[in-house]
Amino acid sequence: MTARRSFGSDNQAGAHEAVLRMMARVNEGDAVAYGGDPWTQRACAELQALFGARGGVLLVLTGTAANVLGISLLLRPHEGVICPASAHLNVDECGAPERILGSKLITVPAPDGKLTPALIASRLGDRGDVHRVQPRVVAISQVTEYGTCYTLAELRALGEFCRSEGLRLYADGARLANAAAWLGCSLADIAAPMDVLSFGGTKNGAVGVEAVVVMAEDLAASAPFQRKQQMQLTSKMRYLAAQFLGLLEDQFWLRNATRANQMAGRLADGLRGVPGVELWQKVESNAVFASLPPAHIERLQREWDFYLWDEPARVVRWMTAFDTTEAQVDEFVSAVQETARDT
Ligand SMILES: Cc1ncc(COP(=O)(O)O)c(C=O)c1O
Numbered sequence: 001m002t003a004r005r006s007f008g009s010d011n012q013a014g015a016h017e018a019v020l021r022m023m024a025r026v027n028e029g030d031a032v033a034y035g036g037d038p039w040t041q042r043a044c045a046e047l048q049a050l051f052g053a054r055g056g057v058l059l060v061l062t063g064t065a066a067n068v069l070g071i072s073l074l075l076r077p078h079e080g081v082i083c084p085a086s087a088h089l090n091v092d093e094c095g096a097p098e099r100i101l102g103s104k105l106i107t108v109p110a111p112d113g114k115l116t117p118a119l120i121a122s123r124l125g126d127r128g129d130v131h132r133v134q135p136r137v138v139a140i141s142q143v144t145e146y147g148t149c150y151t152l153a154e155l156r157a158l159g160e161f162c163r164s165e166g167l168r169l170y171a172d173g174a175r176l177a178n179a180a181a182w183l184g185c186s187l188a189d190i191a192a193p194m195d196v197l198s199f200g201g202t203k204n205g206a207v208g209v210e211a212v213v214v215m216a217e218d219l220a221a222s223a224p225f226q227r228k229q230q231m232q233l234t235s236k237m238r239y240l241a242a243q244f245l246g247l248l249e250d251q252f253w254l255r256n257a258t259r260a261n262q263m264a265g266r267l268a269d270g271l272r273g274v275p276g277v278e279l280w281q282k283v284e285s286n287a288v289f290a291s292l293p294p295a296h297i298e299r300l301q302r303e304w305d306f307y308l309w310d311e312p313a314r315v316v317r318w319m320t321a322f323d324t325t326e327a328q329v330d331e332f333v334s335a336v337q338e339t340a341r342d343t
Helices: 017-025 038-051 063-072 096-101 117-121 152-164 176-183 187-191 223-229 237-271 294-303 326-342
Strands: 057-060 079-084 105-108 134-141 168-172 196-200 210-214 287-291 307-310 315-319
Touching: 017 237, 038 057, 038 187, 038 196, 038 210, 038 237, 057 063, 057 223, 057 237, 063 096, 063 134, 063 168, 063 196, 063 210, 063 223, 117 152, 134 152, 152 168, 152 187, 176 187, 176 196, 176 237, 187 196, 210 223, 237 287, 237 315, 237 326, 294 326
Parallel strands: 079 105, 079 134, 134 168, 168 196
Antiparallel strands: 057 210, 196 210, 287 315, 307 315
16 A cells, blocks of 8 residues: 545645755855846746746745735736736735735626636726726736636737736646646747746745736836845745756656646546535546535545635545655545445
């Protein structure tokens, strides 16, 4: 029997060995602080090339910080952010965007976690009214909070719509690697319609690092100052850079994401036809959302770690990570099957 693993979150996985190796490698002697070291220069240059980012790349410590910094580059004080109601930004960042940006989040219900031009247009009615916050940024997540992925055509349509409406487009890319793996495209393809986006390392096998990728050249000058103001200019930046260098080596970022996605696919396949279990969203990344009877959830949670996502809807979230194995997935599928049979 294999070690029982958590299906709670890709945040619960450990770090990939290439990341740890690279952290050890940069741990030699002194290095210029605050990102002036050669590893940070190299990591940022490599990321910039991968994305085709004309405004540069800045490393930060958390996904919340990446979202707040990325969006702050795009907003003036009277402007607001349109985002899906389910966005991490809106639900799970303790009001950091509202507090640190000082801006209103203008939310839109989106059943699959995705915005469309029509959903965005539904929030543009108050433009020009001095009493109302002025929508300026559209913030999407790729992959979404529900594990779904925008297609490249959908992203292009959003980009064109935003440009035609004078809006700017931001993407929370905490799981961007999973999206690239799912779509079979380059990071530059996903990033092309964006003004700014984040690129997550943490959920992909890093210890804790995210990149803010500035696509638009006009935003480059102020970005380093805003990162400092927002307390994300860490002095020993080389250790953050090392994590991305580890993930970039041999395309581990893509291999890790591909594996995590494949394990979620295997899990979803194993669940098809299990009585009482229904997939709640399409499985397009490393998350499986399913609804099942409360008694089944309760029994499974006695042995297994995962989140009850939406209690009234009886929806749970099962997540895989870069190091999830076939045997672990199969063991969990057997537990779900057994529960369905015996409960
Ligand atoms: C989609 C998404 N964005 C942002 C974050 C924020 O990351 P952190 O917890 O590092 O602030 C998370 C974390 O789970 C996330 O799932």
